[in-house]
Amino acid sequence: MSRIFFYINVGFTCGAIAFLGIFPLNALITGYPWAITCYNCNICRLACPVGIDPHGFISAALTNNPDHYIAVSRLRLGLAQVESLDPEMSISLRSVKMKAREAVAEGFPGETEVTVVAMKAKQVAKYCFLCANCTRQCPISLPIKDIAEDLSRNGGFR
């Protein structure tokens, strides 16, 4: 291995290891250190009555990003409401996936009912029932509801 490649390889390997360090750091900053123990098995996804992917709340905590988009499957809202919340929100309208602003630009009336595909964590938290079904399904019983409650109340992490 020539010297230049030696430095590149060592640099990138160190970078990969350092990348791993971001997770515990973010988890501590957001106040949910247990988020790093998530198996990412997505089993909780089946449990939510609203069709929110609860793992998204863990991802939001691990990335310290309340604007992290979370997949939703059973939430139906009016187009005007969706557009006022977030024009970039992914929605499904007549089985076509698009952004809320694109639907408005296409001239659909504001009262048209749309299915939300992905919503920001801090917004979707307000629709969470806080029923803790996700925790009951989780193989290691992570209290995912706490993150949703925090985001719903504060609009961000403490």
Add this chain to the structure above:
Amino acid sequence: MAVSLLGALSLGWFFVLMLASVQQWIPQRALTFQSVLLIGALLLLGLALLFGVQVHVPVLLTATTLNPITATIAGFLLAGAVEAAGGFAAAGTILVRLSKGFFGLSGTIVLLVNSPTIFAMPCGRVWAAALLPAALVFGAALARRHGNPVLLPIILFGLVANAAASCGPSPLGGIGMMGEGMGGFLQGSFAKPQQFAIMAITLATMVAMGLWHGIGTNSEVVKNSRMPEGKLPKTAYYAFFFYVLSLAAMFVLKPPVPIQTILLGITMTVMIMGRVGLNDLIAGLILHPITAMIAGFIMAGALVITGAFDALVWILNVLALHTPLGHIGVSILLVYVPIILPMPCGRVMVAALLPGVIMFGKEVAEMTNHPEAFTGLVVAFILSCAASCVSSPLGGIGAIAEGNLGIKQGIATKPLQLGILLGVPVASLIATSLGVSAQVAWVQELFASLGLGLFFGAATNLLLGEPFYRLGGFAGGLLSVGLMWIM
């Protein structure tokens, strides 16, 4: 569905990079696999910026799955502790004694090679690192005793093929759980079809190793791999039994505690039991698979940002609708992509392609009017990814066995790929005909297990040159499937 130019370009770039790495067009002595993936990801992000796409760094973080990385680290630490305490030397001694008793050669080999799938860890390297030293000593002893050096690669590669694929059905955050969750299946649904198929992969690999004349063995390794001189201390046996019993208890009780906590708890107990130092633990760590996984996840994040998965589904649909391959042909191609381009960790492919596979699987089910086709495709793809790391020339698990055997790197790739190629369809067949674990009646599952156990035992008897009806082989096969069924 429309496809963006950026998505198509980034997907093409990803496949070119993978091909260039696997084919060694980018020599590893210049750029390691991790560097190639990270440079590739950076270029993709640059390309996204050029196309005016917003690059959100948190997307790179969310594409990363921490559990297999931390579980692998914890598993390596535990393996290091048990090794230093002499636990695996004790395992080798126990295996040799077992092979001289009722189980005989074939029954002991069946139990040994299937043990990673019985106690399936989130990363097969935990078992590969742990059991290979014992398997090497045991295999060399058998090769000398029977004057048949081929026994050594048969045992070692059977074990590593089984270990590599065992991360698929692991209930401790295995790859299968990602497929179950994303595909909307109940937890544990994919476990049994995968476990049975892994037995088929293991058997096919062992047969291929026995028939593949190019493998060969290093006579020095056969001669020098021996039990440690003198009697092992009692603590070595205690450490080994504590290790096995703790793992068995963990699988039976399934406590709601992260696997990492349990593994480190066992590690600390073994350290006290065998008076093991911290340096022994660190010596057990293998950084390559861990950094490869991280680099793979970063690449998957870059592919999400550029919309490569939407492009993949679009291309698959075009191939299915407008070529003679059709939906079934494209499904088969998709299942074997991880074997064609084997990564050092199957999760790289799962993270990168599973969302696309699920979308395509739903299309296949709809177009063919066979809903079970979706299940069959997802199970087979997951297992293919899980098993593929064994044949990766970029530091796959098979390379560890090649290194231990002192044979040329990459020489076992073809028979290993053949084993996976033959075994993966078994998972699909079971999932589509019997159903996934959550749907199938336990009696049906039990009978299927027993049949497979008997077949495995008989085939191993034959492979080792013994009469197919030898009881030890059957007993080994039945005990293996029985333990899998209980766990």
